[in-house]
Amino acid sequence: MNYTILVHGAAYGTQNASSAFLFCKSLLALNQILHSVFFYCDGVYNANSMTTPAVDEFNLIQAWQSLHKKYQVKLYVCTSAALRRGVIEDESISKKNIQKGNLAIFFQLSGLLELADSMQKCDRIIQF
Template sequence: MNYTILVTGSAYGTQNASTAFLFCQSLVKTKHKLYSVFFYCDGVLNANSMTTPAIDEFNLVQAWQELNKKYNVKLYVCSSAALRRGILDDEEASNLNLKKGNLAFCFQLSGLLELAYSIEICDRIIQF
């Protein structure tokens, strides 16, 4: 079965994103296919490379990146929601005369069209 996961909760402050990550981790360890994870609303904060948790806390941003690298899971970030919350890729940052953006490695800015496509080709979408 193919899944798309929609994450609307921020990396810290709610359980939504960490529960989504644990669910995704379980999916990839079974015979299900995790097509993509789409970060929307406050969920885009999962893609902030400047997030620095305490040394004894779980680094959720890094965990998402490892999921991408190990299982080739696409990590899409809604570009409009990201811009509203100060998440910029290098191109957007240069438009604002900044040296570098803060979109974390492995995350890709995208639009809602990508979410619609993911929903169309997958059997299930689950929102956290």
């Protein structure tokens, strides 16, 4: 089976993103194909590199990055939802100053067209 995962929940404050991550790990352990993970609505907070959990908490952002590094899972972030929530790739503050954005590495800004394409290629889409 070929899966796309849609994450609506923020990295912290809800269980959605954690459950999605554990589901993804389970799919891969069962040798299923994980085509991509698409972060939408508050799910875009999973791509915020400025999020710093407490030392004794699980770092979900790093976990998503590790999933990409180990399995080459595509981590798509809805551009519109990200911009509304302050998750940016690069933004010009003024003509003299350039500030690097807070989009975590391995996450890729994309549109709903990418989600539609992923849905067309997959057997199942699971939403968290």
